[in-house]
Amino acid sequence: MKQKQKRYEMCFTGSGGQGVILCSTILAEAAFLAGKMVAQSQSYGPQARGGLCRAELIIDEERIIYPKVTSAGFLLALTQASLDRLRIGMAEDALIIIDSSMHEPDDPGSCSVAALPILQTASETVGKIMTANIVAVGAVNALLGIAPDDLLEQAVLMRVPRGTEQVNLLALNEGRKMGAAAHSMIYP
Numbered sequence: 001m002k003q004k005q006k007r008y009e010m011c012f013t014g015s016g017g018q019g020v021i022l023c024s025t026i027l028a029e030a031a032f033l034a035g036k037m038v039a040q041s042q043s044y045g046p047q048a049r050g051g052l053c054r055a056e057l058i059i060d061e062e063r064i065i066y067p068k069v070t071s072a073g074f075l076l077a078l079t080q081a082s083l084d085r086l087r088i089g090m091a092e093d094a095l096i097i098i099d100s101s102m103h104e105p106d107d108p109g110s111c112s113v114a115a116l117p118i119l120q121t122a123s124e125t126v127g128k129i130m131t132a133n134i135v136a137v138g139a140v141n142a143l144l145g146i147a148p149d150d151l152l153e154q155a156v157l158m159r160v161p162r163g164t165e166q167v168n169l170l171a172l173n174e175g176r177k178m179g180a181a182a183h184s185m186i187y188p
Helices: 020-033 080-086 118-126 129-144 149-159 165-186
Strands: 007-015 037-044 052-060 072-077 090-099 112-116
Touching: 007 020, 007 080, 020 037, 020 052, 020 129, 020 149, 052 080, 072 080, 072 129, 090 129, 112 165, 118 129, 118 165, 129 149, 129 165, 149 165
Parallel strands: 007 072, 072 090, 090 112
Antiparallel strands: 007 052, 037 052
């Protein structure tokens, strides 16, 4: 089994409105609650909805000197355009998580690529496509072990709109199950 890292440099990308920035924010807050140092940044394309958006997250057990990702060891991509555009600059042994509706990269190099049914799970199992980002949060945390489950739940509940707590906890749990199942395939 792969040993837990002390430092993560991560990129989250998709289309504006998919919640990838909230996904990175929740993971940053969960890591902070777990006593880790975090630096999170974000950018949007020319339009907020439908345009390319990207968030970067650094998690470390030590002080973060430079707050920008220089060699991402993890990428979550929820659209084909964002994957095609942003997988350049990845670390050699990076983990790339894509939605299963996308085409895997023709030449991933030494990166590991896992296609997970994030959007389908949000739409069909949870019943709300808008929870795809929370499904992704659960899967990412199950794969990388960023924060304990109770702190991850606390971070989710701090950020989701009042009245949506139960559906978002369902989405988080479905993502956890998905990530746990994928973990054994990625890290044999």
